[in-house]
Each structure stands twice: as C-alpha cells, then as structure tokens.
Amino acid sequence: ISTKFNAVSESDFEYFNCLGQGTYGIVVLCKKKTTGIFHAMKIQPKEAMWNKYNGTPRRIDFEKHALVTCKNHPYIVNLLYSFHNTRFAMLVTELSPCGDLRQAMNDSPSGRLSMDRVLFYGAEIACGLQFIHSKRLLFRDLKPANILLMGDGHIKITDFGEATDGHQTGRPRTNLLDSLHIRSKSRSSSLGNDDNEENSLRALSVVGTEAYMVCIVID
Numbered sequence: 100i101s102t103k104f105n106a107v108s109e110s111d112f113e114y115f116n117c118l119g120q121g122t123y124g125i126v127v128l129c130k131k132k133t134t135g136i137f138h139a140m141k142i143q144p145k146e147a148m149w150n151k152y153n154g155t156p157r158r159i160d161f162e163k164h165a166l167v168t169c170k171n172h173p174y175i176v177n178l179l180y181s182f183h184n185t186r187f188a189m190l191v192t193e194l195s196p197c198g199d200l201r202q203a204m205n206d207s208p209s210g211r212l213s214m215d216r217v218l219f220y221g222a223e224i225a226c227g228l229q230f231i232h233s234k235r236l237l238f239r240d241l242k243p244a245n246i247l248l249m250g251d252g253h254i255k256i257t258d259f260g261e262a263t264d265g266h267q268t269g270r271p272r273t274n275l276l277d278s279l280h281i282r283s284k285s286r287s288s289s290l291g292n293d294d295n296e297e298n299s300l301r302a303l304s305v306v307g308t309e310a311y312m313v314c315i316v317i318d
Contacts, residue, residue, distance in 0.1 A: 111132055119244075127142060128194070138193065140189055142189050143187065145186060165236055175231070175255055175257075176256065195257075196250045197248035201243035220254050223254045237262060239306045
C-alpha cells in the first residue's frame with residue numbers, strides 16, 4: 100500500500116490542447132483517468148526554472164508552496180496535484196470553464212465590461228489579495244489573464260510564479276494594509292523618517308508582465 104497521499108504521475112492523466120503559454124512553460128487541458136475530471140496542468144522545464152531562479156531550491160518550489168498556503172480560498176485557484184519527472188515540474192489545478200478576464204473583455208462587443216461586473220470582480224480580487232497578504236505572501240503578476248472566471252460566476256486568482264514572501268529581497272515581510280497605513284502616515288509627517296520606514300517594507304525586484312507595467316511619477 101502506498102504511503103503517499105494523492106501520489107500521481109504523468110501517466111495518470113490524458114492530455115488535450117494547450118490552454119496557454121508563458122515564458123517558462125505551458126498550461127494544458129488534461130483529464131485524470133481515474134475520475135474523468137478535467138483539470139489545468141502547468142508544465143515547466145526544470146532547467147528553465149533553475150536558470151530563472153539562479154539555482155535557488157526554495158524559489159524553484161515556491162509557487163507550489165504559495166498555492167498550498169492559500170488552498171481552499173473561494174477566490175484563489177486550488178492546487179490539486181503536483182509532481183515531476185526528470186525534465187519537467189507539473190502543477191495540476193482546477194479548470195476554469197469560462198476562460199479568464201482578458202477573454203471576457205475581448206469577447207465583449209464594446210471591448211469592456213459593464214460597471215456592475217467590474218465592481219463585482221474587483222471586490223472579489225481585492226478579497227483574494229487581502230487573504231494572500233494575510234499569509235505574508237506578495238502576488239506580483241496581477242493582470243486580466245491571471246483572473247479566471249469560474250462556472251458559478253465568481254473569479255479565482257491564478258499563476259503564483261512571481262509570488263514571494265519577502266525573503267527573496269531580504270526585506271521584512273508585511274501585510275498590504277499595514278504598508279498602506281505606513282504610506283498614508285508618511286504624507287502627514289516628516290519625509291525623512293517615514294520614507295526610511297516605508298522603504299524598509301518594499302520588495303526591490305522588478306517583476307510582472309511588460310504589457311501591464313507602467314511608470315507612475317508622483318510629484
């Protein structure tokens with residue numbers, strides 16, 4: 100009898116079409132043979148991950164750690180299985196039957212969503228991010244393509260490949276709301292002291308999808 104819970108390998112799944120492709124891997128539609136349930140499988144070459152994270156084992160495995168930490172939240176995609184072979188690392192998550200927010204906007208006749216839908220999705224995204232930050236994690240690749248639309252009408256945040264918990268930069272970990280509070284205080288007090296305090300809570304690395312990255316200049 101196996102002592103491993105939910106132990107799976109690539110032979111336990113049937114594979115279909117590609118759902119998406121990123122810089123370091125692809126996401127494919129798959130079906131678990133024993134259950135007949137369809138899932139999304141993220142497949143990443145180990146060599147590419149090793150090079151991306153400079154051979155740091157903790158960073159290579161961090162997306163799985165982040166998803167496990169946020170498991171079973173209503174607005175965050177669930178990790179169901181994870182396994183690897185000699186060349187690839189695989190993460191199997193629940194499947195979004197309605198695509199993502201980018202597709203929803205592209206399919207809209209006006210190229211945009213109604214205000215009611217924007218407010219609804221925005222509220223759920225904020226709740227998901229607040230939970231992520233309550234776990235001392237930073238989600239650093241927020242974009243429409245990473246917001247899945249589920250069959251029940253709700254959203255789920257996906258793709259924790261750029262997530263971090265603060266150890267990557269050596270900065271103290273902080274809650275998002277605490278950081279915003281510090282920033283608001285710095286507007287009404289001396290710049291020097293509060294600026295140093297605020298900077299001590301910032302991650303210094305630049306990450307994200309270039310098409311969604313902007314430079315904001317504050318006078």
